[in-house]
Amino acid sequence: MKAVGFKESLPVEVANALEDIELGTPIPRDQDLFVEVQAVSVNPVDTKIRMRGGPETGHKVLGFDAAGVVKGLGAGVSKYKLGDEVFYAGDAARQGTNAQFHVVDERIVGRKPSKLSMADAAALPLTSITAWEILFDSFKLQEGAGQGDTLLVIGGAGGVGSILIQIAKAATKLRVVATASRPETIEWCKKMGADHVIDHRDDLTEQLDALGIAPRYVASLTATEQHFDAIVDVIEPRGEICVIDDPVDLNIMKIKQKSLSFHVEFMFARPIFQMDDIDSQRAMLNRIADLVDAGEIITTATRHLGSINAANLIEAHRLQESGSVYGKTVLEDFE
Structure with a gap:
């Protein structure tokens, strides 16, 4: 599958600060959803992790927001079915969402707001x-x-x-x-x-x-x-x-x-430490979806940089590091 990752910590001005790569398709664990990623957004945590140092081996895939469609189910999944449209922020301890397919614990996933496009929904989870x-x-x-x-x-x-x-x-x-x-x-x-x-x-x-x-x-x-x-x-x-x-x-x-x-506040604490109330994050996202669909909340997406690829994500990181971003920067679909 296509993905975007990095293998060493490099300034955003360097062309290979992020790279287009091919990875094996992930396999869902017990309570995991297997999601076809259709849109992502960029957060400050992406740039912080990129500059903190590269992975010991291979590439680290960033991305901590996604909207997409459920294409597979782990054996223990009970809250979602094939074809469901979802949005979520993922888990900092696992590979990120800048990939064609992604696996994520269903307990931290919400239903995508029906009134939003994939890109506009991807701006919201984290x-x-x-x-x-x-x-x-x-x-x-x-x-x-x-x-x-x-x-x-x-x-x-x-x-x-x-x-x-x-x-x-x-x-x-x-x-x-x-x-x-x-x-x-x-x-x-x-x-x-x-x-x-x-x-x-x-x-x-x-x-x-x-x-x-x-x-x-x-x-x-x-x-x-x-x-x-x-x-x-x-x-x-x-x-x-x-x-x-x-x-x-x-x-x-x-x-x-x-x-x-x-x-x-660190929203990754619940998934990283598998806290007893981890499912509360699913409830939070579903409540946000309700508020969006009721017209009480709007997307915070302000920039759409096009397809999900290394060049566009480097530009998103550059904008994030410039301090000029307000709202959220989103990308949609792989080329």
């Missing part, structure tokens, strides 16, 4: 699970709750921010303040449903004070180290902070005086 786990696992909110409270989303125009804003507005009663810095990203956050958009290049405290807002919840999706002092300054006492980036030098004791809670 970021939707991340956002859902921030709100309902880390912050322990319930659907329909949050009246009178504010969520501050730092980095609101990114893939996670785009869907986090939408889920918060569709599934809770939170007021949402997002940060963005360019005219196009400010407008994008407003399109996603943010009640207010402030500039993360300027003083967050001053801007929130001007709005008369002290958030109870802060989702820091990027540049946490840069904004950490401001986060601690603006948040309500006994508030909740959740980060998804990789800060290396935080003085966590700064949160003590306000008795804040600090969370780290």
